[in-house]
Amino acid sequence: MNRENGEYQIEINGITHWIKVAGKENDTIPLFIIHGGPGGNLYTFERTVGPYLSQNRTVVYYEQRGCGRSGKPIDDNAYSMNELIDDFRGIIHWTGSETVDLLGYSFGGELALEFASNFPDLINKVILSGPSLINLKTQYMIQIAGFLSIASITLVNRIEEILQENTLIEHKYKQVWEIVDQETIDRLLFVDPDIATKYRQLVTESNLHNTGLMLEALQENPITPTLYERLNHIHHKTLIITGVYDRNTGIPISNLINRNLSNSEWILFNNSAHFPELEETEKFVSSVLGFLKA
Template sequence: MKIENGEYQVVINGILHWIKVEGKENNTIPLIVIHGGPGGNLYTFERTVGPYLAKERTVVYYEQRGCGRSGKPNSDNAYSIHELIDDFTKILRWMGINKVDLLGYSFGGELALEFSYAIPTIMNKLVLSGPSLMALKTQYMVQIAGFVSIADPPLVQKMEEILEEDTSIETKYKKVWGTVDNDTVDRLFFVNQDIARKYRELAKESNLHNTGLMLEALQENPAEIPLYERLQDIPHKTLLITGVHDRNTGIPISNIINRNLANSEWKLFNHSAHFPELEETDKFIREVLNFLKIP
């Protein structure tokens, strides 16, 4: 890798991309962190888990087009998986990287799998935390069921009424999200509500916002062959991490991924929901670093 520790802003495919390197002095295969959302950012990860990983690994952060501190494409539809793969490939080329490990969480786990499928020779190992499979309608069902399981009775009743409507699961999903309040969202994402509050404080501090454009574009222009039908063709050694209380993507989605990947191991975190890296930080760091060390 030809660049040193620090923050960079580099134009890739006409879009200014934010990139940061930590732990270059460790001289390891770079561990690139892939954020979720779709449309999220790395601000919280960069200030919580990332520095611990960078004590032993070379860690690279980058925020996807239209996300966080990176610039937006000219078109609101320019967020296809193909375009995200092309950005990533050119970022690796710019950095002078010919072998990488990936750590993707939530949608970032799904995107890490897409990168691995598209450019397999560059990939070494994958770490997937609470990964999604957006093409599956089951993904929407898991999340709606998750909301119902932790919502207060009046909100449960509203969601039950939405489920009775003669609409698509995607429409129901959007309507449920329009109904829930912040406290309910926090219970969906976290077991420990003190950590949920800290997460919200960091999100507010960042002043970075998810426009929703990437999610809409990916829903409107899905891959021709869904990722879940291509999982068996991804050969890389993979560590799956799932909080047993994850109601957002959850055990059903991780189980599908684990069953279909050729070379995966699965670790359950008993005191976590969707963000094991925040709720069981020490265990998360230990499992990730141990996995990356093994030949």
Template sequence: MKLINGEYMIELNGIKHWVKIEGIENNTVPLIIIHGGPGGNHYTFERTAGPLLSKTRTIVYYEQRGCGRTHKPTSDDDYTIELLIEDFKELKRWLGVEKVDLLGYSFGGELALEFSYAFPKEINKIILSGPSLMRSEIQKMVQIAGFFSVGNFELRKNISEFLQNYFSLEDIYEKVWNFVDTETVDSFLFENKRIAHKNRQLWKESKLINTGLMMRCIQNSCNGSPLESRIKYIKQKALIIAGVYDRNTGLPISTLIHKELPNSQLILFEKSAHFPDLEETDKFVNVILEFLDNRRFNEGSPFLLN
């Protein structure tokens, strides 16, 4: 098809997906934006960093099956990585383009790696902002430590007791998430309280709810080899963006991915936690555009952006 700016509801593998195209007049390789969650949506991104990117790039948003404005699958079990890969394959076929760039944030960064591994000849460049490794133990350990670092005395006491009582890592992870309140989650995800408030306002304004189904399905899935063991085979140029205060996926995960990705650069944002796109929006956009335009790429040690 000939790409035209606008919003669409397109059927991918029997499910109607919400898709939005902006910046077609820029005539660039399409940059597909992949949201996180799992089970999130693009409502906030398309009102913050997205419009700035679309000033000079062709942007394609889409929301994953059962997420945001996209319809749900008939079965609550149909949220596997394999099915998300098949949906992406159909999306790219619908777009009718030879190659695309990928920008995935949070769990979307993990998906971007999966897509790049699955379709090595069809993905040009990849950008990972605070990427996750949902099925890894390191992800759970980072989050538990993150909540310990921002929690009040009662939360820290509870986590200490969980550890002393020899609960499994999985049990501690679940107990901590069930215990924390909204204010603690905001402190966990953001360094700037004003931005955290803005983000929560946009969440409420969107009226889009994360059911948690995708998260549970993916965490419980054991299909295929772990992503960590396959990252080294992903050869595209990759930019990894990480906030130095990221307590959700954290520097350990971004560093692990950077170490394994053979053609990657890691840039640290010194005023951000999990969402540099919100806490340092202009810098976030500028770094991405420089990378896509071949004006910034240095493999090797992390680069601190202040």
């Protein structure tokens, strides 16, 4: 890789992308960190787990179009999977890397698999933490069931009323997310309330907001054939990390992905929910570094 440590604002496909390089001195295959959301950012990862990884690896952070510190497209619908894939192609070209490793969490795990599917010769190893499959109806049902398992009685009753309505699961899913409060979302995503509080503090500190435009665009314009249908064509060595209390994407999605990939291994984190990198940081870092060195 021919880029030095530091932050960059680079125009790719008409969008100014925020990119950061750390740990260049380690001279390893670059490890690209791919954030979730859809529509999230890397602010928290960059200030928690990232520095531990860049002590040993060359790490490249980048925020997707319309996310975090990157620029937004003029068209609110310009968040298709193909556009995200094409952006990543440009970012790899900008770094001058011949091959890269990927670490994607939540939706970032799904995106990492899309990159592996589209650039099989550029991708070396893939790490997925709590990966999603956002357009799989099972994903919607897992999250709704997750809310039911940790919500107050009042909220449970409201969710059950939504489930009884004669509407599509996608509509029910959106309705549920509209009525849940922050405390319930924290219980969905975390085991340790102190970690949830720290996470929310960093989110507030970042002053970065998810517009929801990317999620809406990806849901309305799914790529075909679906990633689920293409998993068995992805042959990269892959590590899947899942918190046993992950009620957001959950064990069922990780199991589905692991079962269909041809070269994957799966680790469960017994004291984590959706963010094992925050709730079991030491184990997460050692698992990632060990996998990359093997």
